Amino acid sequence: MNVLVVSTGGCSTTSLLTALKGCGVKCNDPNDLDGLKHICLPPLVSAKDLKVVYVFGDPAESVGSLFRRGYQYRQYCKLTGDYFKVPEFLDNLEVYSKSENDGLAFERHFHNWRFKYQVYETLFINFEDLWAHKSELARFLNIDDSQFDLAPRKERKTVLEKDCSDLLSKTYAKLERSYKESNLLVVERGSRIGYLNFAIKKILLSSVKSIKQIIAFSLFGHSYGKGFLRNGTPDDL
Numbered sequence: 673m674n675v676l677v678v679s680t681g682g683c684s685t686t687s688l689l690t691a692l693k694g695c696g697v698k699c700n701d702p703n704d705l706d707g708l709k710h711i712c713l714p715p716l717v718s719a720k721d722l723k724v725v726y727v728f729g730d731p732a733e734s735v736g737s738l739f740r741r742g743y744q745y746r747q748y749c750k751l752t753g754d755y756f757k758v759p760e761f762l763d764n765l766e767v768y769s770k771s772e773n774d775g776l777a778f779e780r781h782f783h784n785w786r787f788k789y790q791v792y793e794t795l796f797i798n799f800e801d802l803w804a805h806k807s808e809l810a811r812f813l814n815i816d817d818s819q820f821d822l823a824p825r826k827e828r829k830t831v832l833e834k835d836c837s838d839l840l841s842k843t844y845a846k847l848e849r850s851y852k853e854s855n856l857l858v859v860e861r862g863s864r865i866g867y868l869n870f871a872i873k874k875i876l877l878s879s880v881k882s883i884k885q886i887i888a889f890s891l892f893g894h895s896y897g898k899g900f901l902r903n904g905t906p907d908d909l
Contacts, residue, residue: 673717675699675813676724676792678785680778681710681747682737683729683799687823695819710750712781713877714791720861723813724794726785727802728851731778732840736830739765744776751777753877765832769839779847786854793861796854805856812858
C-alpha cells in the first residue's frame, strides 16, 4: 500500500478511494474491508514512504450523514475503539445534538492524525475541495492527473433541522476552525525516533483492542451494537 485515505466518515472518502483504485493506486479498500478508512491512529506499515490523505468536511453535516444512514453505531466503535458501550446519545440525531458532546470523537480523531501521531507525510483536505484541487492532489500522490477520474460531486441528501444544526455547529465550532486552518496543508513525515515511540504504543493499543473485539463478538455476535454491522450505501452522503 502506497496511499492511505482516512476520515471520520460522511465526506466522500469512498468516492476518492474508488477513483484512486481506478487509476492503479495501491490504497486501502473503498468499502473498508481492511478496517483502515476510519482508523483512529496511523497504522503500522512496512513502507515508511506511505502518503496519507486525510479528508474532512463540515462536522455537523458529516454527523448528520452518519445518523441518516444508520452508521452511527459502527462508526462510534471504529472512531473510539470502544466495542462494549452502546451510548444512549447514539439513539438518534436529536438526542446526540442535545448532548452537546463530541460523542463520536471527531476531534480526537483529527488531533491524533494532525498533531499527536504525525508519522507519515499527510495532506489534509476538505472534501468539497477535492474537485477544484484535483491536480494538486494528483501531484501530491505522484499520479497522472489525466488518469485520475474523480466521479462528479454528489449533492448531500442529509438535511439537518435548524435546532440540530445549531447545536451541532456549537459543539463542533473548535473543530471546524481547526479544519479550516489545516485545509490543503501538507505535513511532513515525523522523525524515526517518533515513529519508534509511536510503533511501541500502537502495538500495545492494538493488542488491547483485538482482545476487546474478540470478547465483544463472542458475547454479542453480529447483532452487537444495534446495527453495528448494518449494510448501507457508502457513497450516499
